[in-house]
Amino acid sequence: MGARHRARGAHARQRPQSRPLRKAGAAYLFVLPALVAFGVFVFYPLVKTAYLGFFTSPPAPNLPSHYVGLTQYRAVLSSSDFLDSLWRTVQFVLYTVPAGIVLGIGLAMLANQRLAGIRIFRTIYSSTVATSAAVAAVIFFTLLNPQVGLLSYWLGRKGGSGVLQSSSLALPAVSVVTIWQNIGFTFILMSAALQSVPDDLLEAARVDGASSWLRFRSVTIPLLSPMIFFTTIVGVIGGFQSFGQIDILTQGGPNNHTLLLIYDLYQQAFKYDNTGYAAVLSVALFGILLLLTFMQFWFFQRRVFYAR
Amino acid sequence: MTSPPGNSTEIDSSRADFTPVTDKALAALPLERGAASSVALEGITKSYGPVTAIRDLTLEARAGEFLVLLGPSGCGKTTALRLVAGLEDPTSGTVRIGGRVVNDVDAKDRDVAMVFQSYALYPHLSVGRNIEFPLRARQVPASQRRQLVATVAESLRLEQLLDRKPAQLSGGQRQRVALARAIVRRPRAFLMDEPLSNLDAQLRVQMRAELVELHTRVDITILYVTHDQVEAMTMGQRIAILNEGVLQQLDTPEAVYRRPANAFVAGFVGSPPMNILRGRAVAEDDALWVAVPGGRVGLSPPLVRAVEDRALREVVVGLRPEALSLDPNGTIAAAVSLVELVGHEQHVALRLPGGQLVWIRMGSEAPRMRTGQDVRIAATGTVHLFDPQTGNLIEVGNE
Ligand SMILES: Nc1ncnc2c1ncn2[C@@H]1O[C@H](COP(=O)(O)OP(=O)(O)O)[C@@H](O)[C@H]1O
Numbered sequence: 247m248g249a250r251h252r253a254r255g256a257h258a259r260q261r262p263q264s265r266p267l268r269k270a271g272a273a274y275l276f277v278l279p280a281l282v283a284f285g286v287f288v289f290y291p292l293v294k295t296a297y298l299g300f301f302t303s304p305p306a307p308n309l310p311s312h313y314v315g316l317t318q319y320r321a322v323l324s325s326s327d328f329l330d331s332l333w334r335t336v337q338f339v340l341y342t343v344p345a346g347i348v349l350g351i352g353l354a355m356l357a358n359q360r361l362a363g364i365r366i367f368r369t370i371y372s373s374t375v376a377t378s379a380a381v382a383a384v385i386f387f388t389l390l391n392p393q394v395g396l397l398s399y400w401l402g403r404k405g406g407s408g409v410l411q412s413s414s415l416a417l418p419a420v421s422v423v424t425i426w427q428n429i430g431f432t433f434i435l436m437s438a439a440l441q442s443v444p445d446d447l448l449e450a451a452r453v454d455g456a457s458s459w460l461r462f463r464s465v466t467i468p469l470l471s472p473m474i475f476f477t478t479i480v481g482v483i484g485g486f487q488s489f490g491q492i493d494i495l496t497q498g499g500p501n502n503h504t505l506l507l508i509y510d511l512y513q514q515a516f517k518y519d520n521t522g523y524a525a526v527l528s529v530a531l532f533g534i535l536l537l538l539t540f541m542q543f544w545f546f547q548r549r550v551f552y553a554r
Numbered sequence: 555m556t557s558p559p560g561n562s563t564e565i566d567s568s569r570a571d572f573t574p575v576t577d578k579a580l581a582a583l584p585l586e587r588g589a590a591s592s593v594a595l596e597g598i599t600k601s602y603g604p605v606t607a608i609r610d611l612t613l614e615a616r617a618g619e620f621l622v623l624l625g626p627s628g629c630g631k632t633t634a635l636r637l638v639a640g641l642e643d644p645t646s647g648t649v650r651i652g653g654r655v656v657n658d659v660d661a662k663d664r665d666v667a668m669v670f671q672s673y674a675l676y677p678h679l680s681v682g683r684n685i686e687f688p689l690r691a692r693q694v695p696a697s698q699r700r701q702l703v704a705t706v707a708e709s710l711r712l713e714q715l716l717d718r719k720p721a722q723l724s725g726g727q728r729q730r731v732a733l734a735r736a737i738v739r740r741p742r743a744f745l746m747d748e749p750l751s752n753l754d755a756q757l758r759v760q761m762r763a764e765l766v767e768l769h770t771r772v773d774i775t776i777l778y779v780t781h782d783q784v785e786a787m788t789m790g791q792r793i794a795i796l797n798e799g800v801l802q803q804l805d806t807p808e809a810v811y812r813r814p815a816n817a818f819v820a821g822f823v824g825s826p827p828m829n830i831l832r833g834r835a836v837a838e839d840d841a842l843w844v845a846v847p848g849g850r851v852g853l854s855p856p857l858v859r860a861v862e863d864r865a866l867r868e869v870v871v872g873l874r875p876e877a878l879s880l881d882p883n884g885t886i887a888a889a890v891s892l893v894e895l896v897g898h899e900q901h902v903a904l905r906l907p908g909g910q911l912v913w914i915r916m917g918s919e920a921p922r923m924r925t926g927q928d929v930r931i932a933a934t935g936t937v938h939l940f941d942p943q944t945g946n947l948i949e950v951g952n953e
Pocket residue numbers: 602605606607625626627628629630631632633634
């Protein structure tokens with residue numbers, strides 16, 4: 247018994263060394279194409295951008311840029327322009343993401359009823375997925391037009407100053423457009439998640455004496471939590487990168503009141519040729535999103551329930 | 555973010571040391587609310603579009619009774635439970651709990667507890683929180699909740715598992731959690747939908763005993779659904795047998811076995827099932843016989859009278875496997891088709907010349923028979939006489 251046992255033991259000891267190496271080699275081979283693509287299109291531009299932030303752009307084209315090291319980072323990131331646009335962006339995300347998720351869940355709950363003709367509503371609620379930010383913006387641009395816009399009329403602002411021209415209403419208006427545009431996507435995700443909540447759990451809760459609110463809070467929401475987590479992460483990142491609706495509706499105005507970080511970045515880079523400044527903003531945006539995403543993972547970690 | 559470690563390989567330790575539910579623990583269950591109540595369906599019909607799941611069903615589980623609803627799958631058992639729970643509304647008819655009509659009472663206010671076939675444990679809540687849920691729903695104060703959960707957990711041997719998630723439990727443990735969640739608030743009635751069908755055979759036998767014992771110790775009404783006639787016979791104080799949404803018989807297990815109301819019940823209750831033979835009434839050798847494929851079956855005087863009174867020419871007789879025996883001088887010829895040795899006895903399937911299978915029951919010490927072997931059998935036990943048109947029982951003739 248001893249000899250056979252030892253022989254098998256030796257064999258078993260050998261395998262964990264050779265096998266993972268061979269396996270790892272194959273694995274790296276498979277990962278390589280994606281790695282190359284990411285390297286060329288993501289990692290290299292990222293490093294290059296960070297590097298560009300060390301140079302101030304020349305006051306006129308064709309003049310050499312100056313290497314200034316971290317000075318430009320320090321100057322830009324502590325400037326009130328940057329802090330203002332960051333704060334506006336945070337406001338924008340706070341306006342759009344929670345409201346979008348609440349509305350998405352609400353509509354999904356409504357459309358989850360067993361009613362005749364409910365498919366029509368499902369189609370309507372999902373329809374904004376098929377519209378681009380540009381289309382949504384153009385629709386609302388017309389609706390909010392102070393001369394001919396229906397919404398302006400309903401808001402009692404017909405003929406007066408437009409909503410998009412108001413320093414206090416422009417950002418909320420852009421937020422509403424964004425919520426509207428995202429609702430279809432959130433609705434579809436929440437509907438799918440809702441359908442995967444087993445009926446018998448809700449029935450068990452009902453027989454257990456739970457009110458519809460308690461059933462929603464204690465059964466539905468926990469089972470939706472992975473999807474809520476996902477849409478929050480995606481929504482925050484998307485919010486920080488919202489561009490189309492700003493460009494079409496307000497171009498950052500009036501008086502910079504809708505100048506979000508990404509739009510500022512765009513203008514610096516492509517309107518003012520201020521590449522160094524824009525590079526610093528890019529790196530800042532990247533860092534902020536990275537940090538926020540980590541924070542969200544940390545926050546949701548103990549609150550999300552995964553079925554498996 | 556990662557899933558909890560699986561415990562699927564862990565042995566269900568509770569299986570080995572079966573300790574009965576303690577009196578002390580159950581006596582400590584307070585909550586004056588919801589004393590055991592009667593549950594009644596009166597003239598209930600339930601249709602889903604063109605499908606009628608339940609047809610004019612009237613039955614009552616008395617307060618404190620253990621009533622089993624038995625029937626093949628699709629006969630409407632689950633629907634009946636859901637009607638009592640309030641998860642479905644009857645197309646017509648009345649549902650009563652404790653004598654009170656509850657048709658318009660929402661499920662959450664009916665104060666019954668249901669154990670689902672799937673157990674329906676809340677997957678995101680720990681075992682303790684699962685058991686606690688009905689108390690939370692009824693706004694029982696936290697201190698009392700903790701005490702009740704602890705008591706019930708002890709009585710069902712779940713103390714060690716209170717912090718686990720349902721996914722980390724074995725089937726038997728999940729079943730007990732579902733039971734604990736149902737019992738923790740002393741509902742008016744327990745509705746159980748095939749609660750043991752997901753368990754392995756050994757555990758099923760154990761839980762069967764535990765449930766019966768629970769019922770004898772605690773004053774609760776149980777409406778228990780199963781398709782397993784052994785479960786029904788061993789657990790129920792009375793059995794209601796359903797077929798295609800229609801109540802066939804409601805009686806004690808003994809009565810259902812000895813005097814099945816019709817050929818369906820006779821064939822459904824008992825294993826192997828009762829042999830139902832169709833034949834002609836013939837007068838031979840100065841007696842009345844039933845001519846069946848392969849021979850004839852004798853009738854006792856009460857059955858002869860019943861056949862003569864009704865002037866029956868076609869006759870349906872039922873013989874339990876124990877009412878037939880091998881006999882070289884038997885009146886029926888058959889060939890051995892299949893022999894099942896089930897420990898203490900043998901079940902032998904015989905094929906009659908017409909092709910019909912007939913089961914007989916024999917002791918395990920009897921010599922094993924070869925398949926294909928020609929034998930003769932005799933009707934030595936009780937013969938049941940059924941109406942050839944309706945299938946209803948006419949008379950039971952004792953030898
Ligand atoms: N929600 C439903 N919609 C349509 N038909 C149903 C529904 N629920 C049950 N049925 C039908 O009613 C009959 C009885 O079902 P059920 O009560 O689940 O039977 P059992 O529990 O005895 O197996 C079946 O024919 C089934 O197809």
